[in-house]
Amino acid sequence: MQNELKQIIKEIIAPLFKQNGFKKKANNFAKIFPEFAWTVNIQSSKWNSEDEVEFTINTGIYNEKLFRAINEWEPSNFPMEVESVLRIRINELKNSSQNWYKLSKATNLDEVKKQVEKDIQNVILPYFEQFKTIEDVIRGLENKEELGLYENPHYLTILYEIYGEHDRAQRRINEVYAKTKDHLQKEFIIELANRLGLNVN
Template sequence: MTTQNVLKQIVKETIAPLFKAAGFKKQGNNFAQVCSDFSATVNIQSSKWNTQDEAEFFFNTGIYIEELFGTVHLYPKSTFPMEIDSVLRIRGTELTKNDSWYSLTTDTNVEQLKRMIMKDITEYILPHLRQFESINDVIRVMELREKDGVYDNPHHLTVLYCSIGDLEKARARMARVYNELKLDSQKEFAIGLANRLGLRV
């Protein structure tokens, strides 16, 4: 059996049941738990260098928020909440504090690998996503990460402030971000976004 087939088997028999039990839906290698204001998302990313004899992969996590479509994202939203369209996109390796990807070779102890994956999902990935119970929780973590120098798209927080009705904070952030932008194209986008949100810059 090729490593690709073993990986498919691990997804089907080990990973998918864990996320399903936690209330996630699956589409391909993407998982999403849909809540009223947002969705928790997980993606299994495989290395582009994978071969029949060797496969590496890891988890990406994120928080998907519909308000970003038609405001920051000017393209149609997908029918399934995707990690790639999310905020707070954090690699599983950051959550587990282990920089290594999961690795499958012809010599891999598959049962041992499964146990490691199950531990990482139950002890790190799911607890991380469960901390978000409202948009306010998402905002709090985004603000903390920004203070630590981990930057998301600067407009995401502006949209989230609007979504909870904090227009004063949204206006102040919009003005600050606009003044920090260097390129004319970025400033034009910011003006358009401000108009879409009913803000001024």
């Protein structure tokens, strides 16, 4: 069934993303803008076998400046979904409990192809369209936090500082520091503040 998955990627997934301005590296796709990138990863299940293959589509928003600020290692030379923020899987975008597309000898391959094509065209690409500027990305993180869906608390601090909202960055890092109980995390926040030119009170 691995050949069938490769066929779907080659015949359906890769052409669709290419038509919409994405570049490809292995099973990863990225549409690159000046300050960020839309990222996609085709993930295979670790439980796959010769007779049954499951895969899904993961999406995210990648910002190299954010990655460099939060990590101590060099980023990949291709924007990767695994190194992104606002990561979300296709089934979450569809509000579906079905996490995986399934391929087996009993599968109608054409039906899977049609479903994948439909999901990319009608779900993934329209979802990405809400992120056209870095301000949209920041707003997306803020909205997610307001809903109680928290990512790394430092993402917004870093983005505020990088993109000219110093006062908001300063307030936020102090708020995060005040709420943090773990000693090692507090040390990291102080180190991050120093790197960003912020002060922790």
